[in-house]
Amino acid sequence: MEGSSGVRKGAWSKSEDDLLRACVQLYGQGKWHLVPQRAGLNRCRKSCRLRWLNYLRPDINRGEFAHDEVDLMIRLHKLLGNRWSLIAGRLPGRTPNDVKNYWNTNMRRKVNYHEKGKSIKQDAEIARPHEVIKPLPLTFSKTSPWLQGKFITLDHSSTKVGITQSVCAVSSGTTNWWETLLDEMSDNEDNNTCPMAMEDGRFMTNLRDEEFTSTTTKACDLFTQGQTRSDFFLDVSLWDMEILNVGE
DNA sequence: AATGATTTCAACCGCGTGTCT
DNA sequence: AAGACACGCGGTTGAAATCAT
Numbered sequence: 001m002e003g004s005s006g007v008r009k010g011a012w013s014k015s016e017d018d019l020l021r022a023c024v025q026l027y028g029q030g031k032w033h034l035v036p037q038r039a040g041l042n043r044c045r046k047s048c049r050l051r052w053l054n055y056l057r058p059d060i061n062r063g064e065f066a067h068d069e070v071d072l073m074i075r076l077h078k079l080l081g082n083r084w085s086l087i088a089g090r091l092p093g094r095t096p097n098d099v100k101n102y103w104n105t106n107m108r109r110k111v112n113y114h115e116k117g118k119s120i121k122q123d124a125e126i127a128r129p130h131e132v133i134k135p136l137p138l139t140f141s142k143t144s145p146w147l148q149g150k151f152i153t154l155d156h157s158s159t160k161v162g163i164t165q166s167v168c169a170v171s172s173g174t175t176n177w178w179e180t181l182l183d184e185m186s187d188n189e190d191n192n193t194c195p196m197a198m199e200d201g202r203f204m205t206n207l208r209d210e211e212f213t214s215t216t217t218k219a220c221d222l223f224t225q226g227q228t229r230s231d232f233f234l235d236v237s238l239w240d241m242e243i244l245n246v247g248e
Numbered sequence: 249a250a251t252g253a254t255t256t257c258a259a260c261c262g263c264g265t266g267t268c269t
Numbered sequence: 270a271a272g273a274c275a276c277g278c279g280g281t282t283g284a285a286a287t288c289a290t
Contacts, residue, residue: 011258011284033275049276050259085278100279101257 008042012051016041020048021056054097061093065102073099074107 012020023039029052032045041048054060065073069091076087084096084103091099 009260030276044260045275046261046277047259053277054258082279096278097258104280105256 006042007036007044007047009047012055016043017051017056020051024052024056050097054095057095059093060095060098065094069094070107073103077103077107 008016019039019041020035023035023041027034027038032049035041035045035048036043039048043051072090073087076090080086082100084100088094088096088099
């Protein structure tokens with residue numbers, strides 16, 4: 001089976017798997033455009049990457065989803081929507097494709113069952129796509145727009161690296177997500193709580209001011225450890241969420 | 249046993265984003 | 270600033286497996 005461009009498509013054979021595995025072991029992951037040539041495979045780079053990430057990676061857990069994994073998946077999905085890569089990042093050994101497939105086959109059916117009886121209008125609300133919380137890049141290049149006009153500072157007293165102008169406030173778009181967060185915070189002044197994570201454009205969880213200050217102070221620490229903003233928000237908010245009863 | 253319906257999941261596709269020149 | 274390129278993501282597809290009749 002070959003595509004119009006001459007590259008092979010469809011299911012991978014064992015010999016192809018062996019070639020790809022050997023290539024990645026030799027050269028490491030990345031530079032996927034070089035992989036087909038290096039491995040001697042008549043496959044496109046996308047296909048090679050996908051095969052490695054979803055099937056050949058040695059750390060993949062191909063077993064049944066455990067109860068706590070499902071529990072975590074539900075919480076994460078409620079928080080993030082269909083951000084499968086982020087969800088999979090919190091489930092060791094699981095790939096985004098695994099998580100997506102599991103959700104589409106198991107959870108969606110359960111949720112639909114759970115929602116049965118609600119009005120059509122409500123169903124439309126459920127089906128409404130999530131407001132996208134754009135992730136920040138994992139790494140910053142020196143020309144990255146995220147850093148335009150910002151300064152990297154080194155706090156010598158604590159050996160922490162931070163970005164000035166508020167806590168890692170680096171968006172250059174028309175509406176800064178962090179500014180929105182601050183807006184939401186001021187809206188919540190009455191009850192003296194602060195929002196922490198978004199779903200459907202709203203902030204969720206109620207951390208008190210002192211807790212919020214504490215956690216945001218830690219945010220830049222997490223960046224220095226290679227974590228993303230998304231990781232940070234998940235850590236502080238995930239277990240505060242009310243879990244959706246999915247018809248158990 | 250045969251056949252059609254349903255489910256599962258690996259793979260493909262198109263698109264958005266970041267980087268480089 | 271603009272275009273080319275690579276990477277990564279989520280949605281969708283379709284073949285294979287499983288189930289029901």
